[in-house]
Amino acid sequence: GKVKVAVLGATGMIGQRFVEMLEDHPYFEIEGLYASERSEGKRFGDTLKVRDYNYKQETLDMKISKMDVDHISKACRIAFSGIPSELAGPTETELAQKGVAVFTNAGSHRMDPHVPIIVPEVNTDQFCSIKDQDTYGNGGYIVTNANCSSTGIVVPLRALNDAFGLNEVFVSTYQAISGAGYPGVPSLDIVGNVIPFISHEEEKMETELAKMLGTYADGEFKYAGFKVMANCARVPVIDGHTESLVIDMKESPSIEEVAKVLADFRGEPQKLGLPSAPEQPIIVRAEENRPQPIYDVFAGTPDRARGMASSVGRIRCSNGYYKMWVVSHNTLRGGAGGSMLNAEYAYKKGIL
Ligand code: 11C
The missing domain is CATH 3.30.360.10 (Dihydrodipicolinate Reductase; domain 2)
Known part of the structure; x- marks a missing residue:
């Protein structure tokens, strides 16, 4: 089966792009859409703000849950994070500690000495820092993409x-x-x-x-x-x-x-x-x-x-x-698309 993934910050600019790219994805399937308590229980389709994306009806009908790290770590191997950098730092660390592979668009961890910033046309060799340092244990890690x-x-x-x-x-x-x-x-x-x-x-x-x-x-x-x-x-x-x-x-x-x-x-x-x-x-x-x-x-x-x-x-x-x-x-290649490509690389190379 496909790898189950969570989308964090699903109602935001980047989150909505993640959802768009995950529809009919050959490797990944959405387990849940997560955002702040403000959006809890809302239908995804009712949170769309400016743009008119072509989501499928079942995607539009998905309900937003609040970010529950325990639940996500049990249900998902991957979390795609589009949460604002101010909030992303601690949540992403907790998820990694509980064994989740976090592919994030946020800037909080980019300069950490064990976290790579990957653009897979450029530096996939730097993925090895994850295994090498095994900072979080339990198979969890954080991979960032650049600004x-x-x-x-x-x-x-x-x-x-x-x-x-x-x-x-x-x-x-x-x-x-x-x-x-x-x-x-x-x-x-x-x-x-x-x-x-x-x-x-x-x-x-x-x-x-x-x-x-x-x-x-x-x-x-x-x-x-x-x-x-x-x-x-x-x-x-x-x-x-x-x-x-x-x-x-x-x-x-x-x-x-x-x-x-x-x-x-x-x-x-x-x-x-x-x-x-x-x-x-x-x-x-x-x-x-x-x-x-x-x-x-x-x-x-x-x-x-x-x-x-x-x-x-x-x-x-x-x-x-x-x-x-x-x-x-900037929001596709420079945002959600960058994290997606990193996760696809990890899947294909058996790093997940
Ligand atoms: C901007 N580049 O256009 C910023 C947004 O570190 O991922 C992205 C910020 C970041 O304002």
Whole structure:
């Protein structure tokens, strides 16, 4: 049978995406939907806020339960967590201690010395920190995925680092309001504005990217040697983070070589044919079709890869620096989809 999973924070922005991805999933089946006491007993369909997803009737009729760690640990092998970071820390630790494999989108545990931040095209080798340290016992563990702004660029950075070596990366972000959760979306209260501040975002990008692109050896994460400098802004876009990259590389490839390395890059999810993997993790866009949220993350765009690929375009070189733009789906690839792919990898490799 399929592996039973709990969705924590099921009524939130990320939780509802988890539920969407779990419908008819080949490996996993939803045991229960969990959220705060405020939502207890409500029908899932009655908690949907802004968007019109195509859930099945039986999913819409599921009832929300309050988070009962004992019950979840008895009933489920996996918990997908979309709970806000402030609450996620202790709940996720308790679940892991009771033997649950927690795949979380929250930031609380990312920098723990035994917890990996995994994007499976980038660093599945770091999964070994879980078994190696066995911090929680009972077969429980926590696997995090990165902040959405880090996830959007980490696959292209991995491809470029492998091929040409990175010295320095300057990133400026233009981040969608859905990154701030539901309160930001209905109000759209930043129309006509750009807010050049997102709490802790720049520090998170700088440390998470260095952790993921570094190595794990002898019981320790060793951070990558190149520097990342981030400037982050919120812009009035609903879904889809746009990021500008200026990169100093060790080698001096041609633009065509850079484009080819990105377009040809494949990782473990592609090799293993994981259900949520995009066929091509990096889509290189031609000049007449520049990466933009309206084309790259909206349903209906033919090659949007269900929101799981990063689109790269406008690759240029000036003064020895390489410049490019990247667009990615912040709540799919950068959120629920990232955790789903991590769990699919763990299932396929027998780590569950
Ligand atoms: C934003 N990137 O757009 C943030 C949201 O650490 O997972 C995700 C925060 C995180 O505001």
